[in-house]
Amino acid sequence: MLWKRIFLLILFLFSIFSLCLAADDFKDLRRQMVENQLKKRGIKNKRVLWAMNEVKRHKFVPLQSIAYAYADHPLRIGNGQTISQPYIVALMTEIIDPKKTDRVLEIGTGSGYQAAVLSLLSGEVYSVEIIPELAKSAATRLNKLEYKNVFVKAGDGFLGWPEAAPFDCIIITCSTPRIPEPLIAQLKEAGRLILPLAEGYPQKLCLFTKDKNKMVKKYITDVLFVPMKGKVEQEKMRD
Numbered sequence: 001m002l003w004k005r006i007f008l009l010i011l012f013l014f015s016i017f018s019l020c021l022a023a024d025d026f027k028d029l030r031r032q033m034v035e036n037q038l039k040k041r042g043i044k045n046k047r048v049l050w051a052m053n054e055v056k057r058h059k060f061v062p063l064q065s066i067a068y069a070y071a072d073h074p075l076r077i078g079n080g081q082t083i084s085q086p087y088i089v090a091l092m093t094e095i096i097d098p099k100k101t102d103r104v105l106e107i108g109t110g111s112g113y114q115a116a117v118l119s120l121l122s123g124e125v126y127s128v129e130i131i132p133e134l135a136k137s138a139a140t141r142l143n144k145l146e147y148k149n150v151f152v153k154a155g156d157g158f159l160g161w162p163e164a165a166p167f168d169c170i171i172i173t174c175s176t177p178r179i180p181e182p183l184i185a186q187l188k189e190a191g192r193l194i195l196p197l198a199e200g201y202p203q204k205l206c207l208f209t210k211d212k213n214k215m216v217k218k219y220i221t222d223v224l225f226v227p228m229k230g231k232v233e234q235e236k237m238r239d
């Protein structure tokens, strides 16, 4: 029994040690991710490619998924939620194209990964997460990694973040059947909003641009995101 325990302990320590050694290799995995998953699929914006190469995605996934941190698919992050596929993060970022002085609102902090990518490309990032445990862990993680221009709050993103409005860009990383009205009010004139619209299956990733208080829609591609909780979900149940 004792030998078995000692063996398991050695195995555990060895895995941690290998993971630490592998930490350097993640740089290669990140470069390969940018080359094979992003550039080959048409992501061109140099700033976005740079940010995707900078942010250590393996710091945003649970320990048991570290080996898959740079894989070409979403990953579970706990509480029934996921961190999006790298390509989708890059695509959404490229489309809203945040500028260094922009104020960005994200709905659905999740792991904080998308917020970290945005933080390197914009002035300030405000991110709202409805699951308090995820909001807390993402805030702690972003703070530890010194993403100083990201602010996280727990709450229903349907309501946005009125105190920090108006925003140049809004990115919604959970699917919803319509744009929450408060978010339209919190978007600047000529501001960009991107979201997965849950109009049937599959969902439609759409870009909206605010033009004299009208939201002009452009379809991007089909996607699959977790559904928005809170007010939108309750409305759906009442229908």
Ligand code: SAH
Pocket: 081, 082, 083, 084, 107, 108, 109, 110, 111, 112, 113, 114, 115, 128, 129, 130, 131, 134, 155, 156, 157, 158, 173, 174, 226, 227, 228, 229, 230, 231
């Ligand atoms: N952007 C995240 C992934 C988002 S997954 C990342 O980079 O890791 C979608 C997230 O939206 C989940 O964490 C989910 O809890 C959150 N969410 C769902 N409904 C929400 C709402 N009404 N307000 C804020 N966050 C919400």
